């Protein structure tokens with residue numbers, strides 16, 4: 302195994318991890334505010350893949366990028382309004398079950414609309430450009446993914462910690478009724494959270510599918526679960542945690558595949574989940590409880 | 595003037611508030627006393643829109659508040675210091691104060707100075723996480739945060755809960771001071787003695803209903819009140 306091969310695999314891992322991280326941030330932010338796992342998130346990500354296929358059939362890539370991001374956001378916000386908002390005062394478990402229902406709905410809808418046949422993901426020229434350096438060949442998306450992920454994560458952290466909107470998000474995630482007394486419109490903060498989460502999932506889907514070439518109705522379910530594990534690993538509720546978790550899961554998956562154990566690469570993620578839950582359920586950056594009662 | 599008429603509030607089958615009517619005239623301190631579970635907190639939470647009224651009306655200067663969202667009620671000039679303080683523990687003192695003025699767009703510095711004048715302690719600790727403040731400091735912060743919305747009416751739910759007598763005295767002095775500066779106060783207290791001393795008008799609530807009313811001084815002298823709430827002998 303040459304150094305070049307290792308480096309190549311590391312880059313692939315970071316690239317996959319970047320896409321995972323962007324999706325994991327959506328899980329973590331929605332959890333932060335609604336205290337529920339949005340199991341439909343991976344399927345929203347899959348739908349974003351189809352949006353790109355159909356958008357690129359009509360528009361050039363620079364129009365398709367905003368179209369896909371906007372379409373994914375609309376889908377996410379509609380799901381929130383129809384499937385989660387009516388359950389606002391119901392037990393959290395009901396909302397979670399509703400999310401699982403939405404996940405199946407989206408998968409079957411995709412099956413019905415787009416058939417179960419894998420469809421090829423369009424080539425976005427600027428992302429596909431290939432660099433060759435000695436024995437290493439990387440496409441531009443492989444280099445862009447981790448850098449873009451880090452930039453977006455830093456932006457999200459700034460947004461949450463240093464803007465008025467972020468302050469409202471933190472308030473809602475701690476104590477919704479008190480947030481209301483402050484004059485915060487909790488439902489509108491929740492909507493904004495879904496907008497951000499789905500926007501990031503759309504970007505993640507572009508990075509992910511550009512490297513994987515096809516989309517099919519179940520393309521979102523396994524990656525979705527892996528990103529959920531990434532969010533738990535980083536400490537659910539923590540944005541930097543979701544990024545770190547995403548990179549770890551991505552790099553490990555590629556490493557295991559590269560080592561020749563690709564049969565186990567998916568199972569690994571779930572072994573990881575069990576280990577975290579046993580050893581450190583709050584994850585790497587888990588919330589500490591500082592409340593004084 | 596805040597006017598509550600024939601208010602009923604239920605939690606499922608529990609009738610927590612039954613046919614409650616009272617007025618809070620502008621510029622006054624009005625207090626609602628009563629034992630545990632009487633429905634005092636429920637009344638305030640309904641006024642601020644956190645609980646749904648089953649029937650009745652709540653008007654501020656003649657306009658109906660029932661049916662409005664909490665953020666609209668707050669914009670109308672009413673705020674609540676909730677029972678148990680509920681400061682945001684991970685935010686700094688300064689952030690807690692800023693979030694109190696969430697729906698206002700004006701410059702905050704003047705109001706921050708006003709709060710820091712009322713509570714110099716908060717100024718010293720403006721960068722401390724609110725969760726690490728002492729109970730008394732958290733209560734000051736909860737009151738300061740509520741004042742940052744520049745309310746016409748400040749409702750307080752048991753501000754003396756769990757505080758040492760000397761701190762309680764300080765809180766009551768501040769309530770009087772805030773009222774002198776023109777803020778109408780609606781105060782809930784278990785500490786009936788202190789509340790009646792500063793109140794212009796007072797109401798006694800028992801199992802969801804108002805049973806007595808009068809000025810603070812009148813109720814202080816009332817034998818039934820002495821027996822039930824002031825620990826006095828007949």
Ligand SMILES: Nc1ncnc2c1ncn2[C@@H]1O[C@H](COP(=O)(O)OP(=O)(O)OP(=O)(O)O)[C@@H](O)[C@H]1O
Nearest residue numbers: 605608610628629630631632633634635636637677
């Ligand atoms: N969320 C709720 N669900 C069901 N019942 C409730 C709820 N909140 C309050 N209650 C009930 O309504 C009644 C009135 O409660 P409330 O909190 O208004 O009393 P209180 O006068 O503020 O009492 P305390 O002095 O102990 O704070 C009580 O019997 C209480 O158990």
Ligand SMILES: [Mg+2]
Nearest residue numbers: 634635636677
């Ligand atoms: Mg109460």
